[in-house]
Amino acid sequence: ASFDISARLCESEELPTTTRYVTLSHCWGDKEFFKLTQHNHEILRQSIPVLSLQKTFQDAMFLALELGIAYLWIDSLCIVQDSYDDWLYESKKMGGVYCYAECNIAATGYRDGTSGLFGERAALPILHPTLPLKCVLFKEDFGGAEQHFNGFYTAADSLQFELQVNRSILNSRAWVAQERALSPSIIHFTPEKVWWECSEMVADEAISSHKFFSTVQNRPGKTIRSLETDQKREIYRFWRRFALRYAGTRITKSEDRFPAASGIARVLEGMLNENYIAGFWEGDLVRSLLWRRTGVVHDIPPTQLAPSWSWAHMCGDVNNELDHHFEDIEPLEGVQIKVLSEVPGFESDLKSLPIERSCVRGLAVKGPLRRLPPNLQSNLQDNVEMD
Structure with missing residues (x-):
């Protein structure tokens, strides 16, 4: 489906300030790939050869359109890679680029752009069993008033987000740490599952309707916009x-x-x-x-x-x-x-x-x-x- 997409390079000054867009965070990897240069700058303003792009870029374009958003910001296609002056100019705008995006698409579980976002899944199923639970938290143990918890609760491995997202190779990079901290929300793609992250909640594709995963442990808390x-x-x-x-x-x-x-x-x-x-x-x-x-x-x-x-x-x-x-x-x-x-x-x-x-x-x-x-x-x- 991504092969049917047409794209071109847009100058931000030409777009209304209310333009909705998403950003992409990705590992560059060791392999050479198609980038914006001084030589092809004007050509890409007319048309970007989508088939020449990495699979991750193609999938990100497809996902943006599925979300109803027509604009996508990718560092290697929006910053002239062989111009230090352009890098300096654009790097000063990074705060606004990620902060005011609708969301960030993150190729979190992949070392480069060849795998895409929708690769083959691991064979293990995603299971979150629901169990009946009766529990009392006493004041002398935890402080505050006595609390009773009675009902059905969903169980999940609390280490999954830590291992699949926090400790991923993507989130070990300095530039991505800033992108993650600035973004109002992030969709993480990993070989195991898709994760959603924002200041209010962390959830996976199996449990997406409520605040299940502890934001205290998994995220710094507030986003910069809040x-x-x-x-x-x-x-x-x-x-x-x-x-x-x-x-x-x-x-x-x-x-x-x-x-x-x-x-x-x-x-x-x-x-x-x-x-x-x-x-x-x-x-x-x-x-x-x-x-x-x-x-x-x-x-x-x-x-x-x-x-x-x-x-x-x-x-x-x-x-x-x-x-x-x-x-x-x-x-x-x-x-x-x-x-x-x-x-x-x-x-x-x-x-x-x-x-x-x-x-x-x-x-x-x-x-x-x-x-x-x-x-x-x-x-x-x-x-x-x-x-």
Whole structure:
């Protein structure tokens, strides 16, 4: 069916601002495939040879039309791949591209675009048995009022979403982490099943009518579009959770560590109206510095574009174990933060520190110092020592 589709390249400036469109997230893989270049730019404005596209692109076009949407944004077809200037221009718009799409189509379970979205399914059936259950949660065990649960409940493997989506090769990529965080909703295609993800629920094709899967465990919670400008604490929390996940993702070029998160940074800067410093927000800097490395650093040289106290300095998993102890406190009085020096990059449209090719080399924090309480000391990992 996708072979009957006709397509052409459209300039966004030519379309009404109310145009409905969807986006595609995909792994590029190692094989060469058809892309937008300076040579074929004008040709593709007349017609895109659909048969020359990867199967995933063809299937995404077909799905968009089935959803009643005539426009699809694909990075390799909407950014001129042999033009650094166009990449720079378009990368500054990434926040809006994914944030204002109707939804994101994600080829989550596939290493490249040759398999498509509708490939052969695994032989295992999708079963969610329904069982009668009687349960009482007592106040002394969980806090709050006593609760009774009587009725029929559906059972499912809670690890499926973690294994098939969260740990997929697609979601291990830095650029895709931003796309996922910006998108209002996502349709994940995997060899096992189709998943739906948004800020309200996570569901699979077998259970799609109610909030079955825990959004607390599977998603960071709010989407960027649901944040309110007057709720700075929520915005800070959103960014800290994103940054901790993003730090563990892989990226081909270490110098792209900041650009690959710049879409979210630009959106949040407009909401916070404060300086963005090497991966942190000035108003939340003291709390945000409570991160540490966990596990093994990926086999990618650490970027020298970030200072050593920034999570962006290295490419590996980080944790903010102490962060939840400080969620409900106000900033400490008397703490002063001063940027000692900056290494400027090229011009950026961010009002604060340019994030594409720049960093802060010095930071001074002045304030009261107190010994860590014993209960917090006992929670620290063995590889952390505090005197």
